[in-house]
Amino acid sequence: MRRFEPDSTRDETLFRPIEQTGARFYLTVSVLVAIILFALVMYTRQVVLGLRVTGMMQPVTWGFYIVNFVFFIGISHAGTLISAILRLTQAEWRRPITRMAEVITAIVLAIGALHPILDLGRPDRVMNVFLFGRLQSPLLWDVTSISAYFAASTVYLFLPLIPDIALIRERGKKHRWLYTFMSWGWQGTPEQWKVLTRAINIMMIVVVPIAVSVHTVISYIFAMTLQSGWHSTIFGPYFVVGAIFSGIAALFVAMIAFRSAFRLQAYLKLVHFQQLAKLLLAMSILWTYFTFGEYLTGYYGGEPEEMKTLLYKVAGRYAPLFWTMVVCNFVVPVVLLSSRRLRTIPGILVSSITVLIGMWLERLIIVVPSLENPRMPFPGRIYIPSLTEISLFTGALALFALGFVLFSKFFPIVSVWEVQEGRALGKEETVERVESYLPDDEVSHAGA
Amino acid sequence: MARWGMVIDLDRCTGCGACVAACKVENNVQVVSPAEGERGRRMHWLRLLVEARGEYPHVEVRIAPNLCMMCENPPCTKVCPVHATYRGEDGLVGQIYPRCIGCRYCMAACPYSVKAFNWGSPEWPEALLSTLNPDVSMRPKGVVEKCTFCYHRLQLGREKARAEGRPLRESDYQPACVHSCPADAMTFGDLDDALSPAAQLSRSTRATRALEHLGTEPRVFYLEKRDAPL
Amino acid sequence: MRRLASGMAVVAVMAAAGSAGCAREVLQPVAFNHRLHADNNVPCLTCHPTAATGQGATLPAVSVCRRCHEDVLYEAPEEAKIRLAAESGHALGWVPVFALRPYVYFSHRRHVTLGKVACAACHGDVERRSTPFRMAAGPFSGIRGMGACLRCHDESHSPYAGVDCVDCHR
């Protein structure tokens, strides 16, 4: 097996953010912490006063918390799923991207999993889920699936991190004991490489079905009920597609932010963005196809209660949000990403942000209008989130950013050894692989 | 085991709201402030459903008491993550407040929108404290509650029958709403007992059940108005 | 439908742990000697009559004590407290040691009169107790949690010993 030795003295740019701390870091952290503290205060108030501090009511008993739960867990698919697919398909351009994708997953998954607890009327009884759980309930499917995904994606983030941790340990500038502990005795011997490569290969295969299962069962929370607008067979794949879609968008935002903050222009080149942008474009079209299928079948069937919800979304009170979603998720990305001239970094950033907004709106449009239109007539109510819900949303976003910033303070945000491996072996391997695709020429064929 | 059920005659119902009041008092259903009520936090185990059907000038107003349907195949119990709502031995759907974690999944799953959530702690004016029913608990904030068909009355009825050494009679057990209905629009009884008035009415050609097409098999029947347009 | 065995055990353990932490030690107003009364053939229902007729078995008021202790029976300071309370018109102020949580419904009448369950089945050997109870009502103090209920309700096949959750939690 061909091996290379990662070099801790190369790629200084990638180590610099870990070893040098500027005023900007402290400023960012303190702003984020302030936002999180405010959210914490608001949550404490909610625990004391009950859920009446939110905008939820009868019959709209789920609001921002569940919307954000679905949204955040959706983003988590960025991560590991994309990184695993890119690794599986041996896409050489993956190398500077995978780490960030995996970090998104681990952080956002933890934040997303917190949201159902924020939503509970009795958070003090959350242990009941373990003591008296009932696997018949889709909520328990979520608990099992999300915790499995969290375990698997954390392992999947950690394993490729080991050689990089060892590199930081060798540099010896910071917390040597921490990196010694975390590198698990990594010395880069051929046997160790063999073990690690095999483990990463297993994990990248394992993590794909788990990731798919996560968003499928989240969609089942809704699809398993009889409510109009929820009771749909395509919700599983529809949610998975939406999740990967929003995940890629979140990954782009993170990539662009770190690229400018850490001056990673040499590592995250335009070509990386353009390759991934094609995936975003494909997901946009796939998402539109699913949305079309979902709404057309509802409309054509014309079941009165289904129609009530559907018209409420596309032509009623939710119409502005619905069509904004369509513009954000379809028009903007398709226009900006399908033309080579517009597929620039600003163009990609704009379409990623609109996709994030659009996908968040999509979750909102799935959760709330169905509840605002129950099957039995209920005096019309409109859900308007309260300050508590908004501050907890911003708090969750800040927590996500903080998690990312802190991670980048301890570990390289671009996988150093994978980049170096690409430099050392990638070209050769790619040539070999391409050669293996090519038809054998007559002579060698005859010879064989 | 008796199959308790209710038949509500919409021809007799005047929409007076006696059942709503009786239910609130009987079951210590939280009274919220007017401001909270405006925000949609009113709590009812039984509410009057007012529905205008048809288009002007052919409008028909339909008023129907809406309460837990005690489905034979309840969508709410399936989704409960912690066994807090379940179908008991009498086939009545129970809600166990000390177990409920307040996720409100059952409320989202109930197609009849009959479950209520305690958005805040119950606050009882001093004057009302003495009117609380000691047989029914006061629910804390953060749990879901719903109509129980006045289950405590079934227990009291059973106890009475046992003390007198006789089987339970229908007259021993009537929910508060049925008891209070001045128009005699509500009939309660064992749907499996061919002789009981409730069972006979439930087999009437006028009998329908709400959202029957969902297959939830409600135990609450509505007798449609005789002059109701189809 | 059979009941929650293991889950209940967990709760019972947690409740026991909780009660150990929560119960506070108190001083009863009178150092009541249950044993002495029982030995003098005073049955439980004499002082706790609602146990047979009502939901709760209440703690006796001074007037109940005065039925026997109208005059001086013993030269005991504890007995004097009763006379003192009666004369001053103050309540004795017993501290309840068996307290149900607000979400549990338990009818004494149903158990004592209809079910013929002995007091000791739940309250333990109170009759042999010569000192007053010292622990105030904490969660499940005195009664040993829901597991204690289920011991009868799970095994007795009486049609009345229901094990439906709503029977008690309603």
Added chain:
Amino acid sequence: MRAPDPHAPSWHPRGIRVLQILSIVLMWAFLGGVVAWMVNVVQLSLSLGDALTVSVGISLVVIPVYTLVAGVLTYVFFGLQRGRRDPES
């Protein structure tokens, strides 16, 4: 914390070793928790006659997945120890 010689240990190697072993034990404790949870849930569904097949089915998927993840982690841990150039350090 910053040792001038990058090869000089700044932390007692045995302490780190214990921490490393603890981290792998933690993963298995987590797995144990999941298994206990699943067993409890299946037992509950058995005693309540409540969708037993679903509960058993789901637990049959969940437990191997966790075991696999814990197994991979353990494999890496011991693989890395075995593959060291100087096993005693």
